[in-house]
Structure formats: C-alpha cells, structure tokens
Amino acid sequence: MKDLKHLKYFEDLLEDINNDLVRQAQAEGKLALGYTCFHAPEVLMNLDNCFSVRLRAPHTESLEMSTYYMANNSCEYARALLERAIEGSLSFLDAMIGVDVCEANNRAIENMEILKTQGEDKHNFFFSNLDIPYSDDEDCVLHLTEQVTRKILKPLHERYGVDISDAKVREAVALHNEVCRIITELAEYKKPELPSITGYEFHVITLCTYVCPKWLIIDKLRETLEEVKNRKPDSKKFYRVRVALVGSEIDDPNVIRLIEDAGAFVVVDRFCFGSLPGRQEIILNDEEDAVKQICRQNLMVTRCPRQCAKHCVDRRYDDVARLVKEFNADGAIYEQMKFCTYWSYERTMASHIMPEEYDVITLSIDRPYIVGNSGQLRTRIQAFVESLEIKKLHHKKEGK
Ligand code: SF4
Numbered sequence: 001m002k003d004l005k006h007l008k009y010f011e012d013l014l015e016d017i018n019n020d021l022v023r024q025a026q027a028e029g030k031l032a033l034g035y036t037c038f039h040a041p042e043v044l045m046n047l048d049n050c051f052s053v054r055l056r057a058p059h060t061e062s063l064e065m066s067t068y069y070m071a072n073n074s075c076e077y078a079r080a081l082l083e084r085a086i087e088g089s090l091s092f093l094d095a096m097i098g099v100d101v102c103e104a105n106n107r108a109i110e111n112m113e114i115l116k117t118q119g120e121d122k123h124n125f126f127f128s129n130l131d132i133p134y135s136d137d138e139d140c141v142l143h144l145t146e147q148v149t150r151k152i153l154k155p156l157h158e159r160y161g162v163d164i165s166d167a168k169v170r171e172a173v174a175l176h177n178e179v180c181r182i183i184t185e186l187a188e189y190k191k192p193e194l195p196s197i198t199g200y201e202f203h204v205i206t207l208c209t210y211v212c213p214k215w216l217i218i219d220k221l222r223e224t225l226e227e228v229k230n231r232k233p234d235s236k237k238f239y240r241v242r243v244a245l246v247g248s249e250i251d252d253p254n255v256i257r258l259i260e261d262a263g264a265f266v267v268v269d270r271f272c273f274g275s276l277p278g279r280q281e282i283i284l285n286d287e288e289d290a291v292k293q294i295c296r297q298n299l300m301v302t303r304c305p306r307q308c309a310k311h312c313v314d315r316r317y318d319d320v321a322r323l324v325k326e327f328n329a330d331g332a333i334y335e336q337m338k339f340c341t342y343w344s345y346e347r348t349m350a351s352h353i354m355p356e357e358y359d360v361i362t363l364s365i366d367r368p369y370i371v372g373n374s375g376q377l378r379t380r381i382q383a384f385v386e387s388l389e390i391k392k393l394h395h396k397k398e399g400k
C-alpha cells in the first residue's frame with residue numbers, strides 16, 4: 001500500500017510526550033492535564049481551555065531512580081512514568097489526574113507528589129487521586145460523579161478559572177465524539193480480507209488522539225480518514241493470520257509492528273491506549289447532568305479487569321468473543337504488563353475460558369514495558385501464528 005501521507009507526522013508526535021502540539025497549545029495559554037488511566041474520564045479533561053495528555057514514557061531505558069522509590073517487582077509502566085517525572089520530563093503539566101486503580105499507579109503518583117516533580121513555576125498545579133468504583137450500578141455512578149466533580153472540576157475552576165458548565169462539558173463531548181467517529185470508521189477498514197490500513201498505522205493514529213490536543217489534530221485525522229477510504233489495498237494479504245490483541249497498557253506502536261512482522265495482523269485493539277474502549281462516542285440526553293452521564297458511560301464501557309463484579313467479568317469474555325467474530329480474527333493474544341496483578345489473573349483465566357468456552361484460540365504473554373526488538377516475543381508470536389494456520393487448515397479439511 002502507498003504510505004499514508006501523515007504517518008510520519010503522527011509517528012513524530014509520539015517521540016516525545018511534550019510534543020510539538022502540546023507545546024503549541026500551552027504557548028497559546030492552554031492547560032495540559034496529565035492522566036494515566038481510562039477510569040479518569042478523558043473528556044472532562046478537555047473542557048474550555050484544557051486538554052488531556054495520557055502519559056507515556058517513550059524511549060525509556062533505565063528505571064534506576066524510580067526503582068529506588070518503588071519495588072523492583074512493581075509495574076514497569078508506572079515506574080517508567082515516575083522515572084520521567086523525576087527527570088523533569090513531566091514538569092510541563094498543569095495538573096496530574098491520578099486514579100486509585102492499582103498499587104503501582106498510586107505509588108508512582110504519590111511519589112511524584114512527595115518529590116514535588118511538578119515545575120517550580122506551576123503555582124496552581126494540583127494532584128488528584130480519584131477513587132474508582134469496581135462496578136457500574138447507580139451508586140457507583142454517583143460515587144464517580146462526586147469524585148470527578150470534587151477532584152477534577154472544582155480545582156480546575158478554583159485554581160485556573162476553567163469554565164466547567166454543562167454547556168462546556170457538552171462542547172467537549174462534541175469534539176471527543178468526532179475523534180471517536182473517525183477512529184471507529186478507520187477501524188472498519190481493517191475488516192476486509194485485504195484491508196486498507198494496518199494495525200500498526202491504526203495504533204499510531206489512535207495513540208496520537210490520546211496524547212495531543214484534539215482540536216490541533218482533528219484536521220489531519222479527517223484527511224487521513226478520506227485517504228484510507230480511497231486507498232488501494234495491496235493485491236495480496238500482508239499477513240498470515242488475524243488476531244485480537246487484549247490486555248494492559250500498550251503505548252508503543254513498535255509492539256504492534258513486532259506482532260505484525262511476525263505475521264499476525266492486529267485487527268482488534270482491546271487494550272489500554274487502544275480504541276476499545278476509549279473511542280466510543282458518548283451519547284448524551286438533554287435531561288440529565290452531562291457529567292453524570294459521562295461517568296455512567298465510562299463505567300459501562302470499561303473492560304478493565306479490576307472491575308470484579310460478576311457481570312463485568314462475563315462481559316469482558318463475551319466482548320472479546322464478539323470482537324473476534326466481528327473482525328474475523330483467527331485468535332486472541334492476551335498480553336500483560338509484567339507485574340500487573342489485574343491482568344495476570346485476567347490472562348490466566350482467559351487462557352482457559354476463551355478456548356474452552358468460546359472456542360477462541362488464545363496466546364497468553366507477559367512483557368516488559370520496553371519490548372524493543374524482543375526475539376523471545378517474536379518467537380512466541382511466530383509459533384502462535386503457525387498454530388492458528390494449522391487450525392485453519394483442519395477447519396478447511398473438515399469443511400467448517
Ligand atoms: S488496566 Fe485498568 S486500571 Fe490499568 S490503566 Fe488500564 S483501565 Fe486503568
């Protein structure tokens with residue numbers, strides 16, 4: 001396929017968390033709000049003159065300093081963020097919206113607060129730590145609404161004068177929804193046997209929507225969608241099998257590149273920093289307070305394994321099986337950030353439940369934050385690709 005016109009532009013934006021568009025927005029007087037997890041409703045950090053930056057740590061090499069403050073068997077994603085904060089790379093932020101979701105996330109942000117890693121000139125800077133419920137009933141919705149109102153909206157208004165009115169929330173939802181529609185439509189072009197976008201390209205674009213001010217990137221997104229609509233796919237498949245990738249944080253497109261180079265086209269991105277969930281439109285009615293509706297939707301669409309109510313657990317398996325079918329995937333890869341407790345039990349359970357109860361062949365892997373060019377991971381993916389091909393051959397022989 002012909003290269004996407006803006007791919008290099010999008011890739012460059014991922015080289016640095018404080019990228020050109022973040023700097024441009026701040027030079028225009030906008031406020032950059034850092035956050036780490038889907039459970040902090042992204043759209044509420046994009047009100048009025050604010051924009052959200054979902055934190056990554058590209059090009060991390062050493063975790064030496066963060067490991068002094070956090071256990072060396074704690075999540076490397078969380079440690080990598082702390083490392084960057086200690087180095088001063090997060091001092092551009094105007095607030096840090098933390099979440100009480102896992103011990104590693106908590107410890108990383110708590111240490112940032114204790115070590116005062118925010119810039120010295122950031123007098124109005126604040127840290128917040130949202131308590132996130134484990135289910136999605138109306139009590140949970142009320143609790144999350146109270147948390148985001150008290151810990152995000154109120155300090156934004158009191159410290160920075162941000163307009164947090166219902167009208168502004170709905171305005172932010174409108175732009176958020178346009179981004180979501182573009183990403184969802186782009187995903188459709190992965191469905192055909194000869195797709196017009198690769199999993200790598202899709203992930204690069206999706207990631208940019210999490211780390212750049214949305215109003216500065218929307219034109220390039222619109223243009224890219226038009227380009228993909230008219231793009232001529234390769235006449236031969238560039239992959240051997242199609243897979244759903246399910247799991248914790250993947251904020252490095254090179255992970256997807258490595259999997260696709262091993263022959264597995266990533267057709268479904270059901271992981272943190274992917275489009276499922278995260279890039280579903282937020283549908284608002286006019287009667288109810290918009291913040292409450294956003295909180296309800298966030299709790300309904302999350303597929304995070306910390307949500308331990310029985311119906312949330314069942315919904316996750318059902319959903320992966322549905323996506324495998326919808327995107328015509330041959331199997332699923334469950335990946336877990338090394339030392340992540342939630343995903344360790346989710347992937348262990350899934351490695352039995354998905355093949356035995358849903359007939360979805362599953363590979364289960366854990367990985368370091370920085371995958372680089374891991375030969376071990378490549379070998380495991382290649383072996384999985386072969387096993388999926390063998391199964392397809394059997395099905396063919398049996399006329400399935
Ligand atoms: S795995 Fe769950 S808790 Fe962790 S970042 Fe993703 S959504 Fe948040």
Ligand code: SF4
Nearest residue numbers: 075102104248337340
């Ligand atoms: S990968 Fe797991 S341990 Fe790490 S921040 Fe996400 S939820 Fe927490």
